[in-house]
Amino acid sequence: MPVTRRKFIRIGAASAGGMVLGGGLVSDWYGLDAPRLTDPATDGDRIVPTFCEICFWKCGVLAHVKQGRVTKLTGHPDHPLSRGRLCPRGAGGTGLLYDPDRLKKPLVRTGRRGEETFREASWEEALDRIAGEMDRLRRDYGPQSMALFQHGYGSSWFTHLFRAYGSPNIAAPSYAQCRGPREVGFQLTFGDGVLSPERVDMERADCIVLIGSHLGENMHNTQVRDFARAVGRGATVIVVDPRFSVAAGKADHWLPIKPGTDIALLLSWMNVLIEEGLYDRSTVENFTTGFDQLRAHVAGKTPEWAYARTGIRPELIRATARKIGAAKPAAVIHPGRRVTWYGDDTQRTRAIAILTALTGSWGRAGGYLLPTAMKVPKYPYAPYPAPDAPAADRAKPSDFPMADATLASGLCAATIPGSSAYGAKGWMVYGTNLPLTLPEPERVEAALQEAEFIVAIDVLPAEICGWADVVLPEATYLERADDIDAPAYREPYAALRQEVVSPLHDSKPGWWIAKEIANRLDLASFFPWKDVDEYVDARLSAAGIDRREIREKGVVLGPRTPCTYEEGIAPEFGTESGKIELYSAALAAAGFDPIPEFRPPEEPPAGYFRLLIGRSPVHTFGRTTNNRLLSEVCDENEVWVAASAARELGIASGERVVLVNQDGVEEGPVKVKATERIRTDCVFLTHGFGHRAKALSFARGRGADDARLMTRVSVDPIMGGTGMNVNFVTLKRV
Ligand code: SF4
Known part of the structure; x- marks a missing residue:
């Protein structure tokens, strides 16, 4: 049953006003028909199976293409994570592909850091500059002086590049x-x-x-x-x-x-x-x-x-x-x-x-x-060089003894002189908008100013790009192939991300970018394959997966394996x-409580609320708030305040307020949602709004950015996570 562009789908808390969960984006979704691989309702002339990247869940997608344009995205019926359906964000993925604000050419900074002034450059010039800076840093300070901040499935190419280069400083903010x-x-x-x-x-x-x-x-x-x-x-x-x-x-x-x-x-x-x-x-x-x-x-x-x-x-x-x-x-x-x-x-x-x-x-x-996961052997690369130094994310090796990944906040701090055993001097930032992701905005800004060189690789001109020396436009997930996805799941499978349409503008896929940088750094031996297809084919053949079949279907299922003790697992x-x-x-x-102890949290000062954050169902944080299709449903965040508290403050629902935190930092204005659906001692914001980047012409200035209010954190002494619910705000009428 096709859905008109204006038809909204509601699920959720009907008694509490419901949550609008789809906005004219979907051809099939909750409660509607599951699609078929050959979808008679397609308005395309071919269907390409791939997997989604609007969030990290990686659902199987059928991309319908007509005359070179993706006309709609539906859920892959055989992919275990989509089972024929997508969430609203996945269905709205074309809003990213055809976003008019996309980065279109490589850019080189012309003004001061953070001013967001650039000139266009050729790929040749941009890549030469990046490799030149990475080579200089490697010679001057050692390869550990380069840090990679990464998020998303395409980051695997850059993680590989950094391991080959010899840096241990590879971090995803999704950890800390x-x-x-x-x-x-x-x-x-x-x-x-x-x-x-x-x-x-x-x-x-x-x-x-x-x-x-x-x-x-x-x-x-x-x-x-x-x-x-x-x-x-x-x-x-x-x-x-x-x-x-x-x-x-x-x-x-x-x-x-x-x-x-x-x-x-x-x-x-x-x-x-x-x-x-x-x-x-x-x-x-x-x-x-x-x-x-x-x-x-x-x-x-x-x-x-x-x-x-x-x-x-x-x-x-x-x-x-x-x-x-x-x-x-x-x-x-x-x-x-x-x-x-x-x-x-x-x-x-x-x-x-x-x-x-x-x-x-x-x-x-x-x-x-x-x-268990389907066995898909890794590509047989030569061993990586052993890094000369441990990661720079901790001031002392004994800090956060149970951390089993590098801390992005620690690498950020290590860029500020005196914060670490040695300094991170250069950053490569792939697919993560650090100014809206990391807390303690003053420290983030100080680190961004201190870094000797920053390259940002992204699809959209997010805030982080404004701080970079070189910005590279990456192709979206619908325009590129990536590595094979075969996670541990109750139904083992292997899925392929495939190029649905050719990269728009002058964007390039991540695998190509990483390989080109490696070639310039004398690391070509770590990228011995001609292109991503040759790389993927090598892995498929080692796994015994028929490459023609998986390219046609987008996913192959492995044999069902036991997942419980009842099924015989010891x-x-x-x-x-x-x-x-x-x-x-x-x-x-290690000196910690062997069994969890309760310690009361700090109380908000009089007149302040605890700031809590969460998600909008139609957005993946700041990654989608410029997506015009998804924004048909939700184009700004609201601050939820208990109705009684709003009454006491004389603030009406729908009114705009500025949020002022315990350190006097102001953010907003943002619309108030006065509601019975929250306690009186806290307020709630969805994350990912309040963009300031000049080139995000849609999202800029919509709603409030909670990260600017996270001026303090409570760091988990066991693994270094940054507890961020320790900030308090008051509401100031505009
Ligand atoms: S955005 Fe939705 S459809 Fe896409 S991977 Fe995430 S959950 Fe799946």
């Missing part, structure tokens, strides 16, 4: 500014991380707990649909959130928790499970260590104890704990995604992991799965003890 704490928390407990896509089996869960996780606003396609199916089946849904989110609108229980007190709630849930004997005895007895210490630790942490800290009534804590216990092992306590909030985030995630262990949900249907844990560690000896040895 987003999901790092949950990986470390689960690693410490189970010896294994959460993965992406997350290994949760919501489809078969009897109880789903979302604790600060905004499914429905966080539109990870398959996961939202698994959640919707579970709701349809009657699974119990418990949502813990200071805000009545879309998911809360579907919940049996909404726990409007006081921000920063999740650990207290989690400990009291453990208390009830243990005191009432609702935990999974077999898991605890056979596979865990430290149960006695845990029992003693939570003994006094009753629901009454937690009530005083969280504001959640004891009977509600008890009732929800019993529902979790009754559903075990088919209970998912979702790990969330962006979990860098208060600086105790690894411990908070560890509390989620321990609760998961108590419910026996690890490795069980309806809990956390143990998926329980094994990669922890030091070889067991699930309820008590972590590793944390104790």
